[in-house]
Amino acid sequence: MDTFYADVLCVGAGLAGERVAVEAASRGYKVICLSLVHAKRSHSSAAQGGMQASLGNCAKGEGDNPDVHFSDTVKGSDWGCDQEVARLFAETAPLAVREMCAWGVPWNRVVPGKSMYYKGGQEFEKFEKQENEGLITARDFGGTAKWRTCYTSDGTGHTLLFTMDYQATKYGVPVHDRVEAISLIHDGENCMGVVARNLKTGKLCAYIAKATLIATGGYGRLFRETTNAVICDGSGAIIALDTGMVPIGNPEAVQFHPTGIVPTNILVTEGCRGDGGTLLDVNEERFMHIYEPAKQELASRDVVSRWMTHHIRLGKGVKSPYGDHLWLDIRHLGAKHIKTKLRDVEEICNEFLDRDPITQLIPVRPAHHYSMGGVRTNKDGAAYGLKGLYAAGEAACWDMHGFNRLGGNSLAETVVAGRIVGNKICEFLEGCSVSLKTDVIDAEVKKQEARIAAVKASTGKENAYELRNKMQDLTYDNVGIFRNAGDLTKAVEGLQEVYERSKNIGIRSNSMGGNPELTFALKLPGQVRLALCTAYAALQRTESRGAHSREDFPERNDRDWLLRTLATWKEGDTLPTLNYERPSKVWELPPGYRGYGEDKRIECEDPEVTGKK
Amino acid sequence: MGRQLKFNIFRYNPEDSASVPHMETFRLEETEAMTLFIALNRIREEQDPSLMFDFMCRAGICGQCAMLINGRPDLACHTKTKKLPDDITVLPMPVFKLIGDLSVDTGTWFRDMNTKVESWIHSDKVLDPAAQEERMDNVLADEIYELERCIECGCCVAACGKANMIPEKFMGAAAFNRIGRFMLDPRDQRTENEYFEVVGTDDGIFGCLGLLGCEDVCPKKLPLQDQLGMLRRKLGFSAVQHIFGKVFSSKK
Numbered sequence: 008m009d010t011f012y013a014d015v016l017c018v019g020a021g022l023a024g025e026r027v028a029v030e031a032a033s034r035g036y037k038v039i040c041l042s043l044v045h046a047k048r049s050h051s052s053a054a055q056g057g058m059q060a061s062l063g064n065c066a067k068g069e070g071d072n073p074d075v076h077f078s079d080t081v082k083g084s085d086w087g088c089d090q091e092v093a094r095l096f097a098e099t100a101p102l103a104v105r106e107m108c109a110w111g112v113p114w115n116r117v118v119p120g121k122s123m124y125y126k127g128g129q130e131f132e133k134f135e136k137q138e139n140e141g142l143i144t145a146r147d148f149g150g151t152a153k154w155r156t157c158y159t160s161d162g163t164g165h166t167l168l169f170t171m172d173y174q175a176t177k178y179g180v181p182v183h184d185r186v187e188a189i190s191l192i193h194d195g196e197n198c199m200g201v202v203a204r205n206l207k208t209g210k211l212c213a214y215i216a217k218a219t220l221i222a223t224g225g226y227g228r229l230f231r232e233t234t235n236a237v238i239c240d241g242s243g244a245i246i247a248l249d250t251g252m253v254p255i256g257n258p259e260a261v262q263f264h265p266t267g268i269v270p271t272n273i274l275v276t277e278g279c280r281g282d283g284g285t286l287l288d289v290n291e292e293r294f295m296h297i298y299e300p301a302k303q304e305l306a307s308r309d310v311v312s313r314w315m316t317h318h319i320r321l322g323k324g325v326k327s328p329y330g331d332h333l334w335l336d337i338r339h340l341g342a343k344h345i346k347t348k349l350r351d352v353e354e355i356c357n358e359f360l361d362r363d364p365i366t367q368l369i370p371v372r373p374a375h376h377y378s379m380g381g382v383r384t385n386k387d388g389a390a391y392g393l394k395g396l397y398a399a400g401e402a403a404c405w406d407m408h409g410f411n412r413l414g415g416n417s418l419a420e421t422v423v424a425g426r427i428v429g430n431k432i433c434e435f436l437e438g439c440s441v442s443l444k445t446d447v448i449d450a451e452v453k454k455q456e457a458r459i460a461a462v463k464a465s466t467g468k469e470n471a472y473e474l475r476n477k478m479q480d481l482t483y484d485n486v487g488i489f490r491n492a493g494d495l496t497k498a499v500e501g502l503q504e505v506y507e508r509s510k511n512i513g514i515r516s517n518s519m520g521g522n523p524e525l526t527f528a529l530k531l532p533g534q535v536r537l538a539l540c541t542a543y544a545a546l547q548r549t550e551s552r553g554a555h556s557r558e559d560f561p562e563r564n565d566r567d568w569l570l571r572t573l574a575t576w577k578e579g580d581t582l583p584t585l586n587y588e589r590p591s592k593v594w595e596l597p598p599g600y601r602g603y604g605e606d607k608r609i610e611c612e613d614p615e616v617t618g619k620k
Numbered sequence: 621m622g623r624q625l626k627f628n629i630f631r632y633n634p635e636d637s638a639s640v641p642h643m644e645t646f647r648l649e650e651t652e653a654m655t656l657f658i659a660l661n662r663i664r665e666e667q668d669p670s671l672m673f674d675f676m677c678r679a680g681i682c683g684q685c686a687m688l689i690n691g692r693p694d695l696a697c698h699t700k701t702k703k704l705p706d707d708i709t710v711l712p713m714p715v716f717k718l719i720g721d722l723s724v725d726t727g728t729w730f731r732d733m734n735t736k737v738e739s740w741i742h743s744d745k746v747l748d749p750a751a752q753e754e755r756m757d758n759v760l761a762d763e764i765y766e767l768e769r770c771i772e773c774g775c776c777v778a779a780c781g782k783a784n785m786i787p788e789k790f791m792g793a794a795a796f797n798r799i800g801r802f803m804l805d806p807r808d809q810r811t812e813n814e815y816f817e818v819v820g821t822d823d824g825i826f827g828c829l830g831l832l833g834c835e836d837v838c839p840k841k842l843p844l845q846d847q848l849g850m851l852r853r854k855l856g857f858s859a860v861q862h863i864f865g866k867v868f869s870s871k872k
């Protein structure tokens with residue numbers, strides 16, 4: 008068996024993983040990245056709209072600064088975030104965006120003079136200052152007080168990831184692609200690396216490292232309708248959960264994006280609405296201004312997704328063979344704008360919908376989009392429960408997003424957290440003397456070998472793909488945009504049944520090498536455990552906060568639920584164990600009204616939180 | 621009822637010594653808006669779980685799913701069956717190392733290419749991220765973005781006569797495009813001569829046959845022809861200077 012040694016092992020070579028890798032490699036540490044795909048194909052590449060940083064260069068961003076960004080982020084999170092982390096993030100984002108600029112991202116720039124923009128279907132005029140010519144510009148995104156989202160057309164994730172991978176190449180960081188981490192090696196105290204499976208050959212290998220980072224992205228594929236790529240399957244969260252010690256923070260905090268296209272759920276960016284696109288119903292009439300007169304189409308994502316669903320439930324959706332949907336209208340932005348600033352959107356509409364967004368409406372409906380929850384870490388990115396284990400990016404619950412992430416804050420998180428956590432890992436390495444426990448490593452390898460052999464030898468009758476479909480139906484239909492005790496109970500019970508059945512998966516193909524069916528069958532039970540964390544935590548949380556919206560508990564309840572869920576899974580259990588902690592140690596911005604709909608809150612009385620003695 | 625589609629798919633598993641390369645036929649009824657992403661996944665889930673192929677974004681963005689579709693390299697995920705005849709032949713891309721069936725190793729190839737052309741901004745400036753960013757004209761930013769849109773899918777390489785002749789060596793249009801991208805970028809301080817050292821060889825730009833199979837198949841419609849022309853002009857001139865430079869220096 009191949010064994011590889013490194014100072015830092017980055018499981019994941021997306022933006023977060025590679026940013027950490029670059030930090031450590033540039034300081035002379037030995038780094039290895041693992042990835043399911045060529046690094047540049049990591050899901051970060053699919054991000055379109057942009058990344059938030061309060062540069063304040065463009066006219067509509069004037070007066071912006073980290074304070075305003077911090078406050079938008081905390082409000083966006085519905086006070087579920089860690090405010091120390093949100094502060095650190097907002098202060099670092101401008102540095103990170105400039106660093107990416109120096110490394111080569113072709114950010115769109117300020118063009119001085121008069122120009123027009125759209126909001127709510129109407130045209131307005133703005134004037135860009137001569138003195139700001141050529142500085143990084145920004146576009147409008149939902150839930151923000153200023154235009155703050157820096158972008159390269161609508162391929163921002165692509166240019167960021169390519170630029171980051173250029174740096175990784177420069178420092179010669181090896182990326183072992185098509186290698187999947189399938190378990191963490193640890194002795195109950197220290198993490199020592201991972202056991203991984205080579206997807207080209209099917210062989211197991213061990214990666215031994217002083218520090219291990221989980222940067223595996225989100226877990227959208229637990230849901231049937233998701234904007235996420237097919238590899239966003241939660242395997243990073245699963246290996247953490249499987250330790251029985253490392254908790255998943257807020258697994259119930261799941262974001263639905265307003266504009267997935269129907270039927271494939273491919274995303275069209277929030278930039279469409281940021282740039283002035285509108286949402287229309289079956290009568291081709293706008294409706295968001297009725298529900299949210301102030302922010303309209305650019306209310307926070309969770310808010311827009313809920314009103315869209317509500318509007319469809321009123322019978323105002325457009326009927327289609329794939330269910331009811333609404334329209335996104337960007338026609339008025341004009342051919343020039345669409346062809347320069349919304350190129351991917353145009354291409355996606357042409358290729359996947361046979362529609363021309365310059366002259367035609369785009370069929371959209373909310374789809375699962377983002378996992379706010381993930382491997383719980385402290386503000387340094389160190390995971391709870393095991394020393395030497397870190398997490399960053401969408402895989403982590405660092406927790407700057409709380410119960411709703413703002414558009415553009417996730418790309419920003421990957422490069423900001425990558426920078427900060429990379430630095431902290433280097434500090435950790437300086438004082439680190441690990442004794443490699445070969446018996447622990449051997450035992451973990453044997454355990455994984457046995458697990459694989461059991462799946463191969465199983466005579467069980469269950470089909471992994473059918474069970475996946477069941478799981479995805481249960482989550483999407485019952486742990487969705489609107490939730491209630493009845494549906495959530497159905498999800499928990501249904502998922503428990505799927506979990507039992509997943510123990511009897513039999514595979515039909517015994518092909519050598521990567522064997523895609525085996526790869527999938529090995530992963531599924533862990534996915535069901537993760538889905539159970541989401542459903543069960545959602546059932547327990549008897550309040551509505553951000554994207555977690557309970558029809559039976561419509562108020563945000565700061566008195567009882569100003570809490571972050573910590574889900575762990577003890578071996579042999581059929582449900583996760585849930586613990587709770589305060590979401591923040593500091594309360595720079597005490598809980599308040601978020602500014603959407605009616606102010607329905609049960610207030611917190613804890614003087615530490617409210618600041619009122 | 622939809623059309624009955626016949627898929628002729630290349631099968632070979634190099635990890636299995638008993639496996640021999642062959643074609644295998646699968647049949648599927650066409651459904652509305654069917655893409656090869658939907659079709660191949662259905663074949664794997666319903667008919668043959670051992671079938672190997674690659675997808676990631678399923679949105680034509682990541683470059684993971686390129687294969688030869690009725691002879692032409694293209695992204696499988698954005699290929700609609702509606703636009704194909706009833707008889708569909710799918711092969712893995714040539715040039716790249718075969719992993720199995722339709723899956724090829726573009727990752728290793730492209731990482732090597734990036735290393736070879738030193739695909740990063742070369743600059744000796746010390747970055748002070750607290751300082752304001754360097755300015756750039758928005759038109760130039762757009763021009764760089766235009767070339768940065770390559771998704772490293774490999775279609776251009778698979779379609780290239782020269783790359784098929786010397787697969788281990790020829791750099792390919794994606795590499796030339798990348799060099800063009802950095803040449804355009806004022807942040808990269810490399811001189812023309814330094815670029816010349818990288819691509820001014822017979823495995824590089826001077827080996828290119830100029831038949832432009834590459835531009836025809838690029839799913840991102842990158843202006844590869846312009847890049848090849850630009851490089852030949854600029855580096856051709858550089859080559860002359862290079863030779864004269866040597867002549868002059870040897871005279872001194």
Ligand SMILES: Cc1cc2nc3c(=O)[nH]c(=O)nc-3n(C[C@H](O)[C@H](O)[C@H](O)COP(=O)(O)OP(=O)(O)OC[C@H]3O[C@@H](n4cnc5c(N)ncnc54)[C@H](O)[C@@H]3O)c2cc1C
Binds near residue numbers: 222
């Ligand atoms: C369609 C879409 C559009 C988006 N647009 C925006 C936007 O405009 N602005 C914004 O801020 N955010 C956006 N987001 C969110 C944002 O793109 C992601 O949250 C972010 O890019 C995640 O980056 P990451 O580095 O954490 O993970 P990823 O980029 O997903 O990388 C994960 C890495 O982990 C690897 N990996 C996974 N599991 C394993 C394993 N078991 N073993 C080894 N390797 C593994 C993968 O191969 C990959 O390299 C968008 C998301 C989607 C889905």
Ligand code: SF4
Binds near residue numbers: 779781831833
């Ligand atoms: S023009 Fe050059 S790079 Fe393009 S296909 Fe022909 S030989 Fe290959």
Ligand code: SF4
Binds near residue numbers: 770773797839842
């Ligand atoms: S140049 Fe075009 S065809 Fe070639 S790798 Fe890039 S995107 Fe693919």
Ligand code: FES
Binds near residue numbers: 675678684695697
């Ligand atoms: S799967 Fe990403 S381009 Fe086809």
